Amino acid sequence: MNDFDYLSPNSVYLDAACQSLRPRPVVDALERYYFQHNSCGERVKYAWGIKTDELVEATRKKVLKFLKLKDKDYFTSFTLNTTYGINLLLNELNPAHIKKVYTSEIEHNSPFLATMSLADRLNIPRTVLKRKTDGTIIIGDENFRDSVVVVNCAANFDGRTLPNLKDVIKRVHKDGSIIIIDAAQAMAHHHEILEKTEADAICFSAHKMYAPSLGVIVARRDLIPKLHPSFIGGGMVDDVFEDRFLLTASGNKAHTYTIFEPGLQAWGEIIALGTAIDWLSARTKSDCQNLQAYTTELHEFLHNNPRINLVGETVSPTMSFYIDGINSHLIGNALAKDNIMARTGYFCVHYYLDKVLHLPPLIRFSLSYATRASDIDAIKKALAKI
Numbered sequence: 211m212n213d214f215d216y217l218s219p220n221s222v223y224l225d226a227a228c229q230s231l232r233p234r235p236v237v238d239a240l241e242r243y244y245f246q247h248n249s250c251g252e253r254v255k256y257a258w259g260i261k262t263d264e265l266v267e268a269t270r271k272k273v274l275k276f277l278k279l280k281d282k283d284y285f286t287s288f289t290l291n292t293t294y295g296i297n298l299l300l301n302e303l304n305p306a307h308i309k310k311v312y313t314s315e316i317e318h319n320s321p322f323l324a325t326m327s328l329a330d331r332l333n334i335p336r337t338v339l340k341r342k343t344d345g346t347i348i349i350g351d352e353n354f355r356d357s358v359v360v361v362n363c364a365a366n367f368d369g370r371t372l373p374n375l376k377d378v379i380k381r382v383h384k385d386g387s388i389i390i391i392d393a394a395q396a397m398a399h400h401h402e403i404l405e406k407t408e409a410d411a412i413c414f415s416a417h418k419m420y421a422p423s424l425g426v427i428v429a430r431r432d433l434i435p436k437l438h439p440s441f442i443g444g445g446m447v448d449d450v451f452e453d454r455f456l457l458t459a460s461g462n463k464a465h466t467y468t469i470f471e472p473g474l475q476a477w478g479e480i481i482a483l484g485t486a487i488d489w490l491s492a493r494t495k496s497d498c499q500n501l502q503a504y505t506t507e508l509h510e511f512l513h514n515n516p517r518i519n520l521v522g523e524t525v526s527p528t529m530s531f532y533i534d535g536i537n538s539h540l541i542g543n544a545l546a547k548d549n550i551m552a553r554t555g556y557f558c559v560h561y562y563l564d565k566v567l568h569l570p571p572l573i574r575f576s577l578s579y580a581t582r583a584s585d586i587d588a589i590k591k592a593l594a595k596i
């Protein structure tokens with residue numbers, strides 16, 4: 211059965227790096243929550259709420275299982291999106307431990323600006339690490355002592371990953387510091403990069419991994435003592451006095467996740483993320499081969515055209531390029547007329563694409579499990595026309 215059968219044959223969706231199309235079972239799970247057990251999690255005694263609690267708890271477990279992480283070491287919290295998760299973490303790290311902040315040159319504005327803001331607020335130096343064209347971070351003789359490092363493990367303009375992710379984490383930990391991974395672009399098609407990771411925290415967006423709009427923070431339990439929570443509200447405390455409170459996360463291991471979850475959560479969306487993880491885990495060899503084949507075919511087509519300039523050298527479902535002598539935004543408009551939904555501009559990577567590489571605005575195609583052979587034909591035809 212085609213889980214994207216609602217997509218009309220002549221609509222070509224190439225914006226999965228922003229948000230994936232949602233497969234039917236995910237939308238069905240969301241609908242089941244709203245139609246069958248619409249209720250608040252963690253507070254109610256009636257059956258609908260108990261069902262919600264069970265399914266939310268199951269999603270927390272599924273996230274850890276998907277990443278092959280152990281519940282004794284990590285916990286899963288839900289937020290709004292990757293940007294919110296990174297900002298929340300950086301705002302809540304106890305400043306006593308942070309004397310420097312690092313990010314890398316190929317980051318999305320989400321970590322790039324959040325690290326800038328942290329440096330400003332704490333009046334500490336910020337270093338932008340260089341990365342090779344395959345995504346490797348060049349560490350050199352850097353000393354990460356008393357710092358926090360925030361880097362992605364997959365880029366949103368050409369899908370380059372972070373081949374030395376394990377070494378970077380080891381180095382940061384050897385220097386006694388904290389590393390947060392922006393996994394926004396890794397979870398849909400490269401989640402294996404993060405399996406058994408030892409990073410202190412991973413932030414990602416469920417909407418980029420076939421799930422509803424939602425953010426996720428997966429964090430190490432031993433990060434808790436290094437936090438100074440400042441964003442606090444309902445659902446986070448065990449007891450409250452006139453001028454103090456007892457944080458649930460400090461004493462209740464089963465509810466550590468409440469540390470990042472002030473107030474009511476997006477229960478239905480969390481539950482449907484669990485369904486999206488089941489759905490992703492059920493992708494067959496042939497689903498993966500199809501996505502790989504469409505990626506290779508389109509990449510080769512772009513690569514072989516002498517007027518098309520592809521960014522980077524990675525062959526990934528996410529690819530960006532510009533065409534000599536034609537403004538990318540105009541190309542975006544022309545593609546839109548043929549029902550081809552692609553993105554144009556710098557995709558929130560202004561620093562690297564504009565200031566480091568000095569590239570003109572780009573066009574981005576991001577494929578997914580919803581991509582069909584006919585889509586690739588349509589793109590080729592439309593580009594040939596242009």
Ligand SMILES: Cc1ncc(COP(=O)(O)O)c(C=O)c1O
Pocket residue numbers: 227228291292293294318320321362364365366392394395415
């Ligand atoms: C690598 C990367 N990091 C962070 C983000 C921010 O994600 P969100 O807008 O869901 O917070 C994106 C979004 O495209 C991204 O691609």
